[in-house]
Each structure stands twice: as structure tokens, then as C-alpha cells.
Amino acid sequence: MQKSLNIDPAKCTGCLQCEMACSYEHTGVFNPSKSFIKVFTFHDEGRFAPYTCTQCEEAWCQRACPVDAISIDLTTGAKVISDDKCVGCKVCTIACPFGTVNYSQDTGKVVKCDLCGGDPKCATACPTDAITYVDADWTGYSRMQASAAKSLHSIEVTT
Amino acid sequence: MQHIIIGAGPAGVVAAETIRKYDSEASITIIGDEPEPPYSRMAIPYYLIKNIDESGSYLRDPVNHYRNLNIELVQMRVDQVDATNKQVKLADGRVRSYDKLLVATGSRPVNPPILGLDLPQVHSCWTLKDARGIAELAQPGANVVLIGAGFIGCIILEALVKRGINLSVIETGNRMVPRMLNEKAGGLLKQWCLDKGIDVHTSCSVQSVISAEKGVKVSLSDGDELTAALVITATGVKSNLEMLEGSGIEVDQGIVVNNQMQTSHSDIYAAGDVAQGMDFSTGKYEVQAIQPTATDHGRIAGMNMAGKATEHHGTVNMNVLDTVGLISCSFGLWMGIEGGEQAELYSPDQYQYVNLQFDDHCLIGASCVGKTQHIGVLRGLIESKITLGVWRKRLLGNPNLIMEAYMACTQELGYNQKL
Numbered sequence A: 001m002q003k004s005l006n007i008d009p010a011k012c013t014g015c016l017q018c019e020m021a022c023s024y025e026h027t028g029v030f031n032p033s034k035s036f037i038k039v040f041t042f043h044d045e046g047r048f049a050p051y052t053c054t055q056c057e058e059a060w061c062q063r064a065c066p067v068d069a070i071s072i073d074l075t076t077g078a079k080v081i082s083d084d085k086c087v088g089c090k091v092c093t094i095a096c097p098f099g100t101v102n103y104s105q106d107t108g109k110v111v112k113c114d115l116c117g118g119d120p121k122c123a124t125a126c127p128t129d130a131i132t133y134v135d136a137d138w139t140g141y142s143r144m145q146a147s148a149a150k151s152l153h154s155i156e157v158t159t
Numbered sequence B: 001m002q003h004i005i006i007g008a009g010p011a012g013v014v015a016a017e018t019i020r021k022y023d024s025e026a027s028i029t030i031i032g033d034e035p036e037p038p039y040s041r042m043a044i045p046y047y048l049i050k051n052i053d054e055s056g057s058y059l060r061d062p063v064n065h066y067r068n069l070n071i072e073l074v075q076m077r078v079d080q081v082d083a084t085n086k087q088v089k090l091a092d093g094r095v096r097s098y099d100k101l102l103v104a105t106g107s108r109p110v111n112p113p114i115l116g117l118d119l120p121q122v123h124s125c126w127t128l129k130d131a132r133g134i135a136e137l138a139q140p141g142a143n144v145v146l147i148g149a150g151f152i153g154c155i156i157l158e159a160l161v162k163r164g165i166n167l168s169v170i171e172t173g174n175r176m177v178p179r180m181l182n183e184k185a186g187g188l189l190k191q192w193c194l195d196k197g198i199d200v201h202t203s204c205s206v207q208s209v210i211s212a213e214k215g216v217k218v219s220l221s222d223g224d225e226l227t228a229a230l231v232i233t234a235t236g237v238k239s240n241l242e243m244l245e246g247s248g249i250e251v252d253q254g255i256v257v258n259n260q261m262q263t264s265h266s267d268i269y270a271a272g273d274v275a276q277g278m279d280f281s282t283g284k285y286e287v288q289a290i291q292p293t294a295t296d297h298g299r300i301a302g303m304n305m306a307g308k309a310t311e312h313h314g315t316v317n318m319n320v321l322d323t324v325g326l327i328s329c330s331f332g333l334w335m336g337i338e339g340g341e342q343a344e345l346y347s348p349d350q351y352q353y354v355n356l357q358f359d360d361h362c363l364i365g366a367s368c369v370g371k372t373q374h375i376g377v378l379r380g381l382i383e384s385k386i387t388l389g390v391w392r393k394r395l396l397g398n399p400n401l402i403m404e405a406y407m408a409c410t411q412e413l414g415y416n417q418k419l
Helices: A017-027 A060-064 A091-095 A121-125 A140-150 B010-022 B041-048 B064-068 B128-137 B151-162 B183-195 B291-305 B376-383 B390-397 B402-410
Strands: A003-007 A038-042 A047-051 A070-072 A079-081 A102-104 A109-111 A131-135 A156-158 B002-006 B027-032 B071-075 B078-082 B087-090 B095-097 B100-103 B107-109 B122-124 B143-147 B166-170 B199-201 B206-212 B215-220 B225-228 B230-233 B237-239 B268-270 B275-278 B310-312 B318-323 B326-332 B341-347 B352-359 B362-369
Touching: A003 A047, A017 A038, A017 A121, A038 B402, A047 B402, A060 A070, A060 A091, A060 B291, A079 A109, A091 B291, A091 B318, A091 B376, A121 A131, B002 B010, B010 B027, B010 B071, B010 B100, B010 B291, B041 B128, B041 B151, B064 B071, B100 B291, B122 B128, B128 B230, B143 B151, B143 B225, B151 B166, B151 B230, B151 B318, B166 B215, B183 B199, B183 B318, B183 B326, B183 B352, B183 B362, B215 B230, B268 B291, B275 B291, B291 B310, B326 B376, B341 B390, B352 B390, B362 B376, B376 B402, B390 B402
Parallel strands: B002 B027, B002 B100, B027 B071, B100 B268, B122 B230, B143 B166, B143 B230, B166 B199
Antiparallel strands: A003 A131, A038 A047, A070 A079, A102 A109, A156 B310, B078 B087, B087 B095, B107 B237, B206 B215, B215 B225, B318 B326, B326 B362, B341 B352, B352 B362
């Protein structure tokens, strides 16, 4: 069974270990600003919410890519950017309606969550189980994915 | 079932792939008139900088992809569509019959009526062939004049500068990318370019281009005269409709389609720059001529051609642009509507700009300069028509909170479900 990230914002303390781990895994430095997962702060509510790509079915980024630089990792289901093919045109960064593909000025390419090839470091680093990597079926993550997809029902209907 | 697709750009290729996804038996042929494998014009600037070679612009693996999907590629111009006999006539005299036809012939650059634009030093930048010509003339130290600072002009601007040329840009509008950014944002782009040593003339037009000793002499309406080895025109595009003459298919600016991308002939569909598809924001049918719209059109046309009835609910007009390192984007009704509200953040010293446009409690448009993180969510907020509630006011106070607004409005954030 394919696994997915399960994010439970209620358990997040805003410690940013996930951002540090992600940044280190992908860029070799501990710098939260380079992380592909991002913890958002809700000051008025006193809450934190980690957020990253849901590896959505629609794969808006993949569909928008003009040079076939985004493919699906068949073992994890992650949508993965090929640095060799990405020209840095950024079309995917406006096509992804969830805002989870971003341009990196360091590399001149786009970056996004690749599930670390099946061992997501954000989940390993999270001390409170706010981020876990579990069977895809029952995760709140899939509900999040569904609700996000539903919110975009306007795009098409099949009659 | 024989499907014929005219045009080998993103719309045509995505349509072919979509048809194959739903019909493993159908015969699918893409007919394109350029000599290269299907490629993306979006990649041309990166070819000019030499970040990629020509193969880096290809839409798909040119050898295996089409063979694996059993999609036939034909390189030939289509001269005429005969809708009565359900045939297309090719330039070499061949005739191909179809059951379903997709017209995805794209668009081509149009030049304004200026004296001298037919000189050999004047190029447009649209095809790989154009790019090769530009690469040859845009040698380090050369003077180059770019006519038009629209999306295409700005996107090749960086490539030209990186080639080490001296660049002058002439734009008739009062700012750069006037159809994508307002005066503040477009003004930031201009200032940025001036700082980089690019000679930018706005509210200015080219009067004439005349042969001179070394290249050409370009006369401007502000009185300046420039000498140049190369003049590049980027003054807009128009749909390629010629092959439809006499076919009876209804055309306007582009091909008129319904919400299934079907033309006035039920067996003929249209997609991409040539199609007048629905704009999500206005509900009107117009030519958008952008890459994401082309692939959306291609997918929806492909599904309908394969017999899977699908309605198109419009595409959000959107663009992202890298102008010598300064990134800008715009979405939907970025110029706002009468009676609407706007949130704005303007830091000219940092080259930062964020503008959000609201209609009551919904986001309907946005534009940004200097922002690269999470900008896609602007599309999400617009296209999902999310009611922002308390977040409208928060965004009016701080338009950078777009991700927070989206998350709070679409998801259960733990205990705080009543955000």
C-alpha cells in the first residue's frame, strides 16, 4: 500500500524541526527558508500548521510543465522534479493551486516535496507526531487532499 | 476511430495523450508544420542563454513517447480543412480523413505597421528557427533593439542580456508588461531593468527601421535614434486560422468553441492559442494564448473527442515572468473590478509588490513582484471561489497572508476548526 504524509496541526508546537530536516536533506544546510515543508503560524488562534505538497491526483504541476520535467515516482506516488530537465520557467509554480511548488533562486529550478524517496525526513524529525508517514487510505492527509480537490470543483465536471 | 490533430504544441500533444488514455484502440495522428519534434516555446529563452540545447525544449521524449503511445507524428503544413468530406489537405498534396479533428494550430507573432520590419536584421522570437537566427546575431557587444515589453518581450529580455549584448527596449504602453501588471508593478520592472543597464523606453514607439552601414538605424517617437545589429519584435500574436478558410467553421479572434471545446462543426474541436475558450473570471470566450490554458484545453478537447463528455468551466488567465531575475506574476482580474476592494503592499526599495483584488468576500485577481513562494495558491483562492470570511480583512491588512488564508478556509486545522 502506498503511504502518505499525515499532518495533524493540532499536535504541532511550531518547533520547525521538520523544516530543518527537510532543508538539510535537500540542500545540505539547516535553513528553514529552504525547506519544502512550511509551518504556518496562526497568531490570533495560537496555532501552527505544517503544510506541503499532497501529491495530489490531478498533478497540476506535472500537467503544466512544458518540458516533461515532473514525473511520478512509482514507488511513493510523489511528483518529482528532474533538475536535469527543469528549465526554471516557473509555470508549475502558478499552476499548482495549493502553492506547494516554489522557485529556488539558488538553483534556478523549482522545488517541491518528493517524500524523500519514501523516507520523509520531516516525519522522522517531528517530535510530537504532528507529521507521520502512514498508509494512505485513512490519513487526514487524504481528507485534506480531497477537500482541497473539492474546493476546485469549478474546473470541470464530467457529465 | 481516426483522430487527427493539427498542431504539435502543448495543446495538441496533451490532447493526443488524453485520447489515448481513454481509447487504446483509436488511431491518433498529430500533424505539425515545424521540422523539430514537438517542443515548447516556453523553453526558448533558456535555449538562448544556452542553459539547454534544443532537445531540452522538447515536450516529451521525441523517440519513445509517441511510439509507446502509438501516436503518429507527421511533419507537414495543413493547407485546408474540408469539413464536409471530413478531410484535411496537406501541403504536399496528401489528403487525410478523420472522424474527429482537433485544430490546435497555435498563434504566430504579428508586427505593427512600421517601415522596415521586413529587413533581414529584424526577427521575431517565436520558433526554434527564430531562436537560432537570434543566437547568431546577438553576439557579445552587439546593439539589440527589442520592440515590445509584453510577456514574450520580457521573458527573452534576460536571455538577451546574458548573451552580453547592449539592449534597448521600446514599449508603447506607459510601463512594462501593461497587460499583466499595473503602473506600480510595471514601473518596478522598468526601474529594475534600468538599474541593470538596460535602456528602457516606455510610452514610446518605433517610427522606422532603416538599413545602415552596420545593421540598421531605429528611429523612436521620443526623438532618439538607435543603431542595432539586430531588432527583435515581440508585439503580440494572433491565431493561425488560414487552413479553415472555406470550411464554414465559425471564427472570431480565434475559433469559436463551446464549453466542450467543440467548434460549430460537431466533429471538429479546437484548443490552445487558436481557440476562443472560456475565461474563468469573466465567463467570456476569448483567446488567452498562455501555456497552462493550452494544456487545459488539450485535455478537455481530448476527453470529449474520446467520448468522455467533459465541460470546461474556464481557465484563469495567469502569467509568471522572470525579468533579469525579478519575478512577477498575475492572476485573473488583477486589475480589479468596479466597486471591488484591493489590498496592496508596495516596497519599491525592495522591489516588492503584492496586490490582491476582491469582489465581496472572494479573491478575484492578484499580481505580485518579487514574490516566488506559494504564489500558486493565488490561483487556488481565485478558482475555488472560497469565501474568505474574517480572512478578507486580514488580507486587507497584510496581503502576504495568502497561504494562511487558504489553509484556514479549506482545512480543519486541528482543534481550531472555527478559524
